[in-house]
Amino acid sequence: RAKAFGKARYHVFNPAMHQEALQLLQLETDLRRAIERQEFVVYYQPIVSLCEGKISGFEALVRWQHPTRGFVSPAEFIPVAEETGLITFIGTWVMREACQQLRIWQEEKLSQESLTMSVNLSVREFSQPNLIELIDDTLKKTQLSPQNLKLEITESAIMEKDGSVTAILQQLRNRQIQLSIDDFGTGYSSLSYLNRLPVDTLKIDRSFINPIDKNSESLGLVPAIITIAHSLGMSAIAEGVETQQQLAKLRTLNCGFGQGYLFSKPLGSKLAADLLASSPQY
Numbered sequence: 011r012a013k014a015f016g017k018a019r020y021h022v023f024n025p026a027m028h029q030e031a032l033q034l035l036q037l038e039t040d041l042r043r044a045i046e047r048q049e050f051v052v053y054y055q056p057i058v059s060l061c062e063g064k065i066s067g068f069e070a071l072v073r074w075q076h077p078t079r080g081f082v083s084p085a086e087f088i089p090v091a092e093e094t095g096l097i098t099f100i101g102t103w104v105m106r107e108a109c110q111q112l113r114i115w116q117e118e119k120l121s122q123e124s125l126t127m128s129v130n131l132s133v134r135e136f137s138q139p140n141l142i143e144l145i146d147d148t149l150k151k152t153q154l155s156p157q158n159l160k161l162e163i164t165e166s167a168i169m170e171k172d173g174s175v176t177a178i179l180q181q182l183r184n185r186q187i188q189l190s191i192d193d194f195g196t197g198y199s200s201l202s203y204l205n206r207l208p209v210d211t212l213k214i215d216r217s218f219i220n221p222i223d224k225n226s227e228s229l230g231l232v233p234a235i236i237t238i239a240h241s242l243g244m245s246a247i248a249e250g251v252e253t254q255q256q257l258a259k260l261r262t263l264n265c266g267f268g269q270g271y272l273f274s275k276p277l278g279s280k281l282a283a284d285l286l287a288s289s290p291q292y
């Protein structure tokens with residue numbers, strides 16, 4: 011909230027700002043109620059191994075089924091949830107739900123042992139003093155192996171927390187939990203920084219993937235990012251793969267993994283299970 015007003019400090023408070031403030035306040039009230047009434051649902055989007063052409067994991071993406079507004083996009087409510095601290099409740103629930111879901115798929119023999127579940131963590135969650143405890147507790151209660159869990163954190167979140175981050179990442183690594191840097195290329199991390207972090211995967215932001223099917227000169231930074239990932243012993247996931255041309259380019263660039271509407275949109279648990287059961291070959 012304070013941040014939103016910060017920019018306007020030297021301007022006269024106008025009716026539009028008043029309106030915006032009211033809307034934010036309403037959203038916050040609605041969010042608190044949504045947590046009580048459990049209006050959240052987790053959707054799952056497959057991540058595909060590009061050499062095998064098979065689903066290698068899913069990313070859990072939260073959805074809010076608002077009683078009057080219908081589905082509210084996480085892009086709209088996650089920032090408010092972060093500012094108000096409500097994200098810790100939502101995040102804990104999403105992680106629990108996602109781990110439980112993968113465990114169910116394992117028990118139903120729908121998934122091979124190596125299938126992973128990726129869960130997004132915001133900065134605010136990352137700085138919870140009991141984060142590790144929460145994760146341990148979730149894994150214990152859902153009986154999921156730590157190797158099957160991947161956490162996604164953005165580059166900017168890592169930079170923001172600086173010093174304290176490495177220690178937490180190391181604790182995750184000690185447990186064999188995997189770590190991805192989300193939206194890679196949009197924040198900015200120094201390359202030496204990257205080298206010091208125990209990270210497994212770089213997720214190349216959709217904005218870099220989008221133009222690569224236009225012409226042969228449009229590969230931009232994508233080959234460089236893939237090379238950096240591989241030379242640091244990490245894998246690369248291309249986000250937002252939407253066309254066959256993009257997929258073909260990514261394969262020639264040796265990008266290990268892809269995610270995007272070309273393979274599947276995020277799906278509710280039932281449809282995600284159906285997709286998994288059909289063993290699609292991409």
Ligand code: C2E
Pocket residue numbers: 055070071072083084085088101104130131132162192193216249250251252269270271272276
């Ligand atoms: P993200 O983690 O980078 O997730 C990828 C977003 O790109 C998702 O949007 C997904 O639906 C969308 N996407 C996937 N493939 C394509 C494609 O081919 N084309 C296009 N145009 N978009 C694609 P979504 O689900 O709206 O989530 C937006 C952001 O909200 C996420 O970005 C993530 O930062 C945040 N978020 C979602 N769920 C959670 C959560 O449980 N916890 C936290 N902390 N953040 C979450």
Ligand code: MG
Pocket residue numbers: 069130162192
């Ligand atoms: Mg993500």
Ligand code: MG
Pocket residue numbers: 192193213249
């Ligand atoms: Mg992303």
Ligand code: MG
Pocket residue numbers: 192193215216249
């Ligand atoms: Mg993104």
